[in-house]
Amino acid sequence: MGLTYEDFLDLSYEPRDSDLVCRFRIDPADDQTMESAASRVASESSNGTWAALDTGEDFTDMGATAFAIDGDEIGVAYPPGLFEPGNMPQILSCIAGNIMGMKAVDTIRLLDCEWPREVVEGFTGPGFGSSVREEIFGVEDRPITATVPKPKVGLSTKRHAEVGYEAWIGGLDLLKDDENLTDQSFNPFADRLAESFDARDRAQEETGEVKSYLINVTADTQTMLERTDMVAEAGGEYVMVDVVTTGWGAVQTVRDRCEELGLAIHAHRAMHAAFDRLPHHGVSMRVLAQISRLVGVDQLHTGTAGLGKLANEDTVGINDWLRSDLYGMRDVLPVASGGLHPGLVPKLLEATGPNICVQAGGGVHGHPEGTEAGARALRAAVEAAVLDEPLEVRAQESPELGAALEKWGTETPR
Numbered sequence: 001m002g003l004t005y006e007d008f009l010d011l012s013y014e015p016r017d018s019d020l021v022c023r024f025r026i027d028p029a030d031d032q033t034m035e036s037a038a039s040r041v042a043s044e045s046s047n048g049t050w051a052a053l054d055t056g057e058d059f060t061d062m063g064a065t066a067f068a069i070d071g072d073e074i075g076v077a078y079p080p081g082l083f084e085p086g087n088m089p090q091i092l093s094c095i096a097g098n099i100m101g102m103k104a105v106d107t108i109r110l111l112d113c114e115w116p117r118e119v120v121e122g123f124t125g126p127g128f129g130s131s132v133r134e135e136i137f138g139v140e141d142r143p144i145t146a147t148v149p150k151p152k153v154g155l156s157t158k159r160h161a162e163v164g165y166e167a168w169i170g171g172l173d174l175l176k177d178d179e180n181l182t183d184q185s186f187n188p189f190a191d192r193l194a195e196s197f198d199a200r201d202r203a204q205e206e207t208g209e210v211k212s213y214l215i216n217v218t219a220d221t222q223t224m225l226e227r228t229d230m231v232a233e234a235g236g237e238y239v240m241v242d243v244v245t246t247g248w249g250a251v252q253t254v255r256d257r258c259e260e261l262g263l264a265i266h267a268h269r270a271m272h273a274a275f276d277r278l279p280h281h282g283v284s285m286r287v288l289a290q291i292s293r294l295v296g297v298d299q300l301h302t303g304t305a306g307l308g309k310l311a312n313e314d315t316v317g318i319n320d321w322l323r324s325d326l327y328g329m330r331d332v333l334p335v336a337s338g339g340l341h342p343g344l345v346p347k348l349l350e351a352t353g354p355n356i357c358v359q360a361g362g363g364v365h366g367h368p369e370g371t372e373a374g375a376r377a378l379r380a381a382v383e384a385a386v387l388d389e390p391l392e393v394r395a396q397e398s399p400e401l402g403a404a405l406e407k408w409g410t411e412t413p414r
């Protein structure tokens, strides 16, 4: 049996329900047509290569089919047998592997995937998803809130825990480590774990509310597992993982351990923009979010619908996908973060709805009266926005919110 790259294009093919269907945006190289480039994408991402092959008899055809060309977008369908069940790195080595550097295309972007049941069922998915709001915090009607101490690294362990305590008693639900804080000498992991949970316990007792801590366990996989065990032993509810920098296989291993320990996973997406920022190349944030849900994170940063300091791709559409039905798999709680402050909360919730986590760093600690006041201001803004109450009205009973509005207004920061 022969196999050439041209065998991978069939515009009359209708994808089966069991196929993994991917949509790509491509810019063919000068010596290629859309058809030849589409065919080469399907070939290189499944079982073909540049040379014609004699496959022989002892061969199962795992070829993909380029079945649609629509402007600069193409559709490619992959048979489920191409994929090892539950192995996200292997799936990505197909659908976002060699093709990303293939000379037949000047640029190529994986835009979206339709995941068939057979592939989805290889993954555990989230253990909690957005039920963290109720299951951990007993909160049903409002977004949960979080803050990340700033400066993002360099605070001593003692100061870090104090900042957490101030944020918690000011009314926030979660203290969160920043993406590049792990186990450095100025703030060692083990000490931070102990002191922060000690502060958490005091804050819980004083406020009568459930408080929790997103401690960053990111490291090599073995170390992450050890840190995850330490978090469970300390009475934590979550681990935080930088899912892109650590890699999806490692996240899958941590997810398995979290299943045993009953912990939730907060996913920070640092480095996602290396894949998704340029609109014509890479892997979209939408697909990174899909991967995150399959490998089983419970909370994921998906941006601020353009209101914050960082570039965002379609926060609302991604959040909708994270909540959509996926053969009964749990949803993921979207985390809005990056340049948020109280004045932006009403517009944010208008765009996203209340089933999210609102996270602010500078927008809490940069408050003129400090962290505790900043936390009060953010909590007041969230509570008012859920009720559709104008922030200026709520500010009459919350001077901290008034001070935040005076300082930052309702502007997007730089």
Ligand SMILES: O=C(COP(=O)(O)O)[C@H](O)[C@H](O)COP(=O)(O)O
Pocket: 148, 150, 178, 179, 269, 270, 301, 302, 303, 304, 309, 310, 335, 336, 337, 338, 339, 340, 359, 360, 361, 362, 363
């Ligand atoms: O440190 C922060 C936010 O700090 P601040 O609130 O001071 O801007 C987070 O790392 C960003 O949320 C990442 O962005 P994203 O959420 O878009 O991944």
Ligand SMILES: [Mg+2]
Pocket: 148, 152, 178, 179
């Ligand atoms: Mg950060």
